[in-house]
Amino acid sequence: MVARSYGQYCGVTTAVELIAERWALLIVRDLLVGPRRYTDLKQGLPKIPTNILSARLKELQEGGVVRRVPLMNCGLVYELTPYGRELEPVVLALGRWGFAQLGEPGPDDVVTADSLTMTLRSAFRTDAAAGLPAADYELHVGDVALRVRVDGAELRVHQLAPPALPVGGVLPAGDPGIVVAAGSGIHRLISGELTPAEAIDIEAVTIVAGDALLLEWFAATFRIEAQSGAVRTT
Amino acid sequence: MVARSYGQYCGVTTAVELIAERWALLIVRDLLVGPRRYTDLKQGLPKIPTNILSARLKELQEGGVVRRVPLMNCGLVYELTPYGRELEPVVLALGRWGFAQLGEPGPDDVVTADSLTMTLRSAFRTDAAAGLPAADYELHVGDVALRVRVDGAELRVHQLAPPALPVGGVLPAGDPGIVVAAGSGIHRLISGELTPAEAIDIEAVTIVAGDALLLEWFAATFRIEAQSGAVRTT
DNA sequence: CCGGATCCGAATCGATACTG
DNA sequence: CAGTATCGATTCGGATCCGG
Numbered sequence: 001m002v003a004r005s006y007g008q009y010c011g012v013t014t015a016v017e018l019i020a021e022r023w024a025l026l027i028v029r030d031l032l033v034g035p036r037r038y039t040d041l042k043q044g045l046p047k048i049p050t051n052i053l054s055a056r057l058k059e060l061q062e063g064g065v066v067r068r069v070p071l072m073n074c075g076l077v078y079e080l081t082p083y084g085r086e087l088e089p090v091v092l093a094l095g096r097w098g099f100a101q102l103g104e105p106g107p108d109d110v111v112t113a114d115s116l117t118m119t120l121r122s123a124f125r126t127d128a129a130a131g132l133p134a135a136d137y138e139l140h141v142g143d144v145a146l147r148v149r150v151d152g153a154e155l156r157v158h159q160l161a162p163p164a165l166p167v168g169g170v171l172p173a174g175d176p177g178i179v180v181a182a183g184s185g186i187h188r189l190i191s192g193e194l195t196p197a198e199a200i201d202i203e204a205v206t207i208v209a210g211d212a213l214l215l216e217w218f219a220a221t222f223r224i225e226a227q228s229g230a231v232r233t234t
Numbered sequence: 235m236v237a238r239s240y241g242q243y244c245g246v247t248t249a250v251e252l253i254a255e256r257w258a259l260l261i262v263r264d265l266l267v268g269p270r271r272y273t274d275l276k277q278g279l280p281k282i283p284t285n286i287l288s289a290r291l292k293e294l295q296e297g298g299v300v301r302r303v304p305l306m307n308c309g310l311v312y313e314l315t316p317y318g319r320e321l322e323p324v325v326l327a328l329g330r331w332g333f334a335q336l337g338e339p340g341p342d343d344v345v346t347a348d349s350l351t352m353t354l355r356s357a358f359r360t361d362a363a364a365g366l367p368a369a370d371y372e373l374h375v376g377d378v379a380l381r382v383r384v385d386g387a388e389l390r391v392h393q394l395a396p397p398a399l400p401v402g403g404v405l406p407a408g409d410p411g412i413v414v415a416a417g418s419g420i421h422r423l424i425s426g427e428l429t430p431a432e433a434i435d436i437e438a439v440t441i442v443a444g445d446a447l448l449l450e451w452f453a454a455t456f457r458i459e460a461q462s463g464a465v466r467t468t
Numbered sequence: 469c470c471g472g473a474t475c476c477g478a479a480t481c482g483a484t485a486c487t488g
Numbered sequence: 489c490a491g492t493a494t495c496g497a498t499t500c501g502g503a504t505c506c507g508g
Contacts, residue, residue, distance in 0.1 A: 004481085004482090004498085005281075005340070005342075005343075006257075006260060006279075006281060007280060007281040007342055007343060007344060008260070008279075008343060008344055008345070008346065008349055009336070009339040009340070009343035009344065009345050009349075010263075010329070010332075010336075010345070010346075010349035010350075010352075010353060011328070011329035011330060011331070011332035011333030011334075011336060011353060011356065011458070012259065012260065012263050012325060012328055012329040012332055012349065012352065013260060013332065013349070014332035014333070014335050014336055015328045015329065015331050015332025015335075016259050016260065016328070016332070018332065018335065020254045020256070020259060021499095022254070022499085022500075023240075023500095025246065025250050025254060026240060026242070026246065026247060026250065029244075029246050037470080037471085038470070038471050038472070039469080039470060039471075042471095045240075045242075046241060047239075047240060047241040047501090048501095049500070049501050049502065049503090050471085050472070050473085050502095050503095051472085051473075051474080051475095051500085051501085051502095052499090052500065052501075053472090054471080054472055054473080055499095063335075064335070074470095075470075075471095076470090076471085081462075082461075082462030083334065083335075083460075083462050085462070086331055086334075086461050086462060087331060089327050090324060090327045090328050090331060091246060093323050093324045093327060094245070094246055094249045094250070094324050095244070095245035095246040095249065096245060097245070097249050097320055097321060097324060098244075098245035098246055098247065098248035098249025098250070098252065099245030099248070100245075100317065100320075101248050101249075101252065101297070101298070101317075102243070102244075102245060102248055105243040106239070106243070108239075108241055109239075109241060109242060109243035110241060110242055110243065111242070111243050111244070112242065112244075115242055115243075115244035115246065115247070116244075118244075118246065119244060119245060122245065224245070226317075227316075227320050228315075228316030228317050228319070228320060238479085238480095238500085238501090255480095256480085256481070257481095271489075271490085272489070272490050272491070273489060273490075276490095281482090282482090283481070283482050283483065283484090284483095284484095284490090284491070284492085285481085285482085285483095285491085285492075285493080285494095286480095286481065286482075287491090288490080288491055288492080289480095289481095308489090309489070309490090310489090310490085
């Protein structure tokens with residue numbers, strides 16, 4: 001049962017042995033949003049086989065990355081250890097890197113609340129946000145609805161319960177400045193390939209309610225730009 | 235032959251599909267040091283099966299991470315594309331993270347020139363180095379010998395040919411300020427667990443030639459400290 | 469429902485041998 | 489030097505089942 005070793009004495013190798021097994025880093029990604037129960041993880045990773053999920057959780061615990069915490073009102077959650085939480089910069093950097101290769105979503109691709117939350121975190125520009133007034137967005141992607149609050153360098157993302165898509169023109173309670181629904185071209189707004197105005201034209205995003213000016217702020221606050229001229233050739 | 239998809243539309247997922255297959259990130263690590271021939275990679279990854287190496291190189295090319303470059307004087311090398319080079323911060327962060335879990339080297343673990351080079355890069359402290367005079371180190375770990383030049387915020391690492399271990403007390407040509415041979419406790423110097431003086435006592439490092447003061451500089455320049463109190467429990 | 473464990477066929481990996 | 493080919497060993501995926 002000894003993990004297949006790469007036979008090298010090196011930090012990268014050690015890290016890869018701990019978290020580069022299939023699915024492991026996606027589990028870490030979701031746990032970076034917050035503690036999750038077994039079933040939450042299963043829902044957030046719809047295609048993971050249950051035996052793999054439990055195997056990974058076991059390995060991540062042995063590696064000191066994840067901790068199993070029983071809750072007082074029965075049930076239990078998995079959460080990252082302090083050491084596991086140090087993976088945040090790695091996962092965010094990896095997310096930014098992968099984002100550059102992101103094309104249109106495939107027909108079977110899903111967007112989950114946790115993955116979208118981490119995408120926003122990875123796209124968050126502290127410097128741009130600090131130069132803008134505090135703002136409050138509601139973002140819908142597929143079935144997922146997020147409330148996103150930006151205040152200076154602080155970003156907070158809350159996941160909303162499903163039934164929320166509000167009736168056109170009406171702002172829900174708590175007054176987010178804008179409610180936007182993202183279409184399949186949303187990544188081209190985040191990448192800077194489209195201006196907000198263009199994105200609306202193409203229906204990469206739809207303003208369900210609120211002021212279009214806030215979409216400008218949003219686009220300035222959340223951006224992942226390719227450093228090199230990386231383009232998907234496939 | 236379609237790559238097993240995780241079925242999610244997310245940057246982390248895309249990144250993981252591209253580079254989290256077994257061995258892939260170690261290939262990237264070595265290529266971050268410089269272009270390498272097939273046989274260089276094979277030597278730097280002693281335990282990789284040759285079919286896996288060629289499969290990974292093919293996949294990394296398809297993913298736009300690696301490029302195959304024929305050389306004029308026959309032969310060919312693999313090198314990272316600009317997009318692939320953007321993985322450097324990810325690999326360095328991962329290396330730092332994994333380093334915290336590094337215990338003593340196992341009996342079959344090897345240290346390669348490329349992995350050691352990347353370890354030094356990941357441990358390099360720009361701020362500490364900027365406050366010190368320019369320095370020139372020669373570092374031996376196992377069979378690997380590196381010449382390490384630090385000048386302000388700039389770090390340059392050269393890999394020396396094998397037969398180099400100099401006769402005691404004599405500085406090789408080009409005058410590195412110090413020649414040190416690392417023992418198996420070297421990671422405890424880099425982690426800050428040991429002071430240079432203690433490291434010499436325990437023979438975690440041995441000064442083959444040169445001034446011990448330079449070891450102080452070295453230890454200040456290259457350091458990977460655990461952010462959390464992460465300790466290997468196994 | 470929650471939190472898994474078990475079983476089995478399919479795909480991948482590892483080791484070695486071999487080739488242009 | 490730069491890989492293929494082959495084949496047994498492992499792991500993964502999909503489905504089902506089980507105890508609270």
